[in-house]
Amino acid sequence: MGYFLSAENVKFHFDNTSQIVFEVTEKCNLACKYCTFGDLYSHKDNRGRNKYLNMDLSIPEKVLNYYLPILEKGYYPHEKLYISFYGGEPLMNFPLIKYVVERIEKNKGALSNINIVYSMTTNGVLLHKHIDFLVQHNFELLISLDGNRENNSYRVFSKSKIESFDIVFRNIQQIKTHYPLYYKSNVAFNAVLHNRNGLEQIIHFFENKLEKEPMFSAISPSSISYLSKDKYREMSTSIDKEVYSATNLGKKKIWNDYLYNLPIVNNFIAYVFNVTDNVYESLNSLLLDRPITKNHIPTGTCIPFHKKVFFTVRGEILPCERISHRFSMGKITEEGLDVDFENVASFYNHIYEKLSPQCSKCVFHKACAICVFREDDLVERGQCLQTSNNRMIHELVYKNLLLNHPQLYKKIIETTVLY
Amino acid sequence: MKTDYWLYLASDVFIWLGDFDYYVYNCNNKCNFRGELSSKLRECLTKLIQLDSLCCIEVNRDSIDQDDKLRIFVEMLSTFNCGGLKQKTNNKIDKPLGLPPYPNIQTEIKRKRQEYFRHISYINSIAIIFDDKINIHNVISSFEELILVKPKITIKVISKSNTLQSSLVDFIHSTSIYSKEICLSLDLILFEENYSIISSVQNKLSNLIIRVNKNNVNYLNNTLKTEIINIPITIKYPIETELDIASFERFEKEFEPSHINILPYLSFNGSNIDFISNSIAFSRERLKDIPLSKSDIFRRMLLNPYFFGKFIIDQNGFIKAPLSNQRLYSITDKDCWEKSSKKELESKNSIWLYTRDNGKCHHCCYRFVCPSPSRIELLAKISAPCIEN
Numbered sequence: 167m168g169y170f171l172s173a174e175n176v177k178f179h180f181d182n183t184s185q186i187v188f189e190v191t192e193k194c195n196l197a198c199k200y201c202t203f204g205d206l207y208s209h210k211d212n213r214g215r216n217k218y219l220n221m222d223l224s225i226p227e228k229v230l231n232y233y234l235p236i237l238e239k240g241y242y243p244h245e246k247l248y249i250s251f252y253g254g255e256p257l258m259n260f261p262l263i264k265y266v267v268e269r270i271e272k273n274k275g276a277l278s279n280i281n282i283v284y285s286m287t288t289n290g291v292l293l294h295k296h297i298d299f300l301v302q303h304n305f306e307l308l309i310s311l312d313g314n315r316e317n318n319s320y321r322v323f324s325k326s327k328i329e330s331f332d333i334v335f336r337n338i339q340q341i342k343t344h345y346p347l348y349y350k351s352n353v354a355f356n357a358v359l360h361n362r363n364g365l366e367q368i369i370h371f372f373e374n375k376l377e378k379e380p381m382f383s384a385i386s387p388s389s390i391s392y393l394s395k396d397k398y399r400e401m402s403t404s405i406d407k408e409v410y411s412a413t414n415l416g417k418k419k420i421w422n423d424y425l426y427n428l429p430i431v432n433n434f435i436a437y438v439f440n441v442t443d444n445v446y447e448s449l450n451s452l453l454l455d456r457p458i459t460k461n462h463i464p465t466g467t468c469i470p471f472h473k474k475v476f477f478t479v480r481g482e483i484l485p486c487e488r489i490s491h492r493f494s495m496g497k498i499t500e501e502g503l504d505v506d507f508e509n510v511a512s513f514y515n516h517i518y519e520k521l522s523p524q525c526s527k528c529v530f531h532k533a534c535a536i537c538v539f540r541e542d543d544l545v546e547r548g549q550c551l552q553t554s555n556n557r558m559i560h561e562l563v564y565k566n567l568l569l570n571h572p573q574l575y576k577k578i579i580e581t582t583v584l585y
Numbered sequence: 586m587k588t589d590y591w592l593y594l595a596s597d598v599f600i601w602l603g604d605f606d607y608y609v610y611n612c613n614n615k616c617n618f619r620g621e622l623s624s625k626l627r628e629c630l631t632k633l634i635q636l637d638s639l640c641c642i643e644v645n646r647d648s649i650d651q652d653d654k655l656r657i658f659v660e661m662l663s664t665f666n667c668g669g670l671k672q673k674t675n676n677k678i679d680k681p682l683g684l685p686p687y688p689n690i691q692t693e694i695k696r697k698r699q700e701y702f703r704h705i706s707y708i709n710s711i712a713i714i715f716d717d718k719i720n721i722h723n724v725i726s727s728f729e730e731l732i733l734v735k736p737k738i739t740i741k742v743i744s745k746s747n748t749l750q751s752s753l754v755d756f757i758h759s760t761s762i763y764s765k766e767i768c769l770s771l772d773l774i775l776f777e778e779n780y781s782i783i784s785s786v787q788n789k790l791s792n793l794i795i796r797v798n799k800n801n802v803n804y805l806n807n808t809l810k811t812e813i814i815n816i817p818i819t820i821k822y823p824i825e826t827e828l829d830i831a832s833f834e835r836f837e838k839e840f841e842p843s844h845i846n847i848l849p850y851l852s853f854n855g856s857n858i859d860f861i862s863n864s865i866a867f868s869r870e871r872l873k874d875i876p877l878s879k880s881d882i883f884r885r886m887l888l889n890p891y892f893f894g895k896f897i898i899d900q901n902g903f904i905k906a907p908l909s910n911q912r913l914y915s916i917t918d919k920d921c922w923e924k925s926s927k928k929e930l931e932s933k934n935s936i937w938l939y940t941r942d943n944g945k946c947h948h949c950c951y952r953f954v955c956p957s958p959s960r961i962e963l964l965a966k967i968s969a970p971c972i973e974n
Contacts, residue, residue: 241732245701281701442684443879448692449888450707455880562678568639569677575684576636583700585691 208391317363520548588643603950616665640683709894
């Protein structure tokens, strides 16, 4: 019915996306116990079918053939365009990364109005081989590391099952020594919380050994396979639980320095942004009386391709790397990129249509953070299990939060930028 | 002194302090009241309106009763459903917290942190002073930068040749790619002599403004040929004196074409300051009857809606700020629109951001419910339009 999204909207966002992400390879040299592509999960996509593959150069060639002429027109609306490399472990298919970067650099003259930023998430094992190139092209690096040797022990090599800590740590130390400015400005860390580490331990390790404030996340709870539920329970821990059990000093540190890593704070930010009518994207939105709440469409699912376009090894086109490949919305063919924008718009509209009666009854629908593609069966059944009409419970949670952290609202309303 | 009560504000209630008084406005029920400040009340309100107070402070009931102004404030707060007193309990969760109304403008936070964002996105309207001198090619070339912004464009023709050049037609056609709304503004004589040209480009125009003046306004009804123009037409009628008001009323009554909108506007001629002052003056009491939403108040706090996002291109190809007419950049400069927008936003005297929180009004507790400083008020240098000032 097309009342939420039109094919034109979708095409505009596809052509002007903030981030182009290449799944460089399905291969990985590590076999982390909690990997979302590992045994713990029951993904229903084609990844790893027959065998793990590298992306063929013909894919980025077609992608860049499509995007470069659009970008060269110079009407790109965002402040930065991220060109990102994802895996598997992206450095296992380095020639593809090199090809993409060199092709873009060759066209840099025509793209002079666009601030292009290369970024990559890596396990750090192969960094020593390619760091010169990454530094030369100013890559933003996010290195996955769970803390010290013991904390990091779920991250093992896939063949030998040997722990990866020593190699990764050595590689990081080398970057720190040889490229101290780059290390300071371009390198970040993400640690996964589990039963072999703890939030305070992680923070202590990164701050003292690597002079960084890490990001942290919990083991993903969605799509856990039936047979692995016990294993998941044994391994996983929640950030809230970790904060609750932290020492007083630790709690103070977490609330001061790691505020935006805390799920409850992010939920409260969503509440402030979407419920209070106090937040505007720009002064022009204020002039036109369009608070962010007025742009609301059901659920917290991103507008397709607005934030990113993800190209898989097998030529599928998706709006995000974090959703199952069964939601592919296009294909790279012999001729080039094939996306039926009309189809994508109707697909989203169909989902929104199914969910909006439930959303409209949910008191916090405007602050919803649920991505329909990440919740099991939400797309198929069209039923949200998190719908709430109990305003009291949510408000009580936030009230408790504010009573314990009265400065929080001031900080959020004065300084938080999401858009 | 031991505190035994919580003094709290209801949601979306604003309080502003003046030198000697305060004003309370509730955006939900539109109730409002003013009162005088005592030092104790000032101290109390200053604390209450802090963001981290979360609309609630602890107070001592006896001290409220001992200060008449504070007591009256609390009574009024409760009478107008703007808040009240609640007896303190040992259970923290009973504390009546709220989220104070305070604007978070995403790009403003970025701007203050000196993060990158496109200042150009703020441009919403450009007026072009169009005469024989203007270099059309340069103007159109500069519009390339605005392709995603698509501002409203007003072409104000001031050609002395009495004949609109065919270049105007070309200009309108080219401009339509870069604008969501094109308005053509010209005086009565130019309109009369060129109306067939105008009709040929009317499908590119969103509306037409015909400017009249004292000398030709009386001929307007007889001469106006608008039958082949099918877009909204507005006649701008200048009012400079009391006599003009009477003339306007007569004119409006007698004017026949009903599809034409007549818009009177106050015009400052340098010598009619008393007339202008009297015309725009209002009493603060009147403000109480104007219902305001939270965004109305945020707008009054942060920007000037009469000028925000507007620029002028003069005949010499310079981008100018409205009102001050200060030259910012030439349209031939690279990224001239982005740079002009940035310069205007960052200027201390930015007319885009000129609010009542300036000059005399800065000390007034009504400063954010009073309409923003208008063009005529600033042109005539009237420091505050309310009669109390």
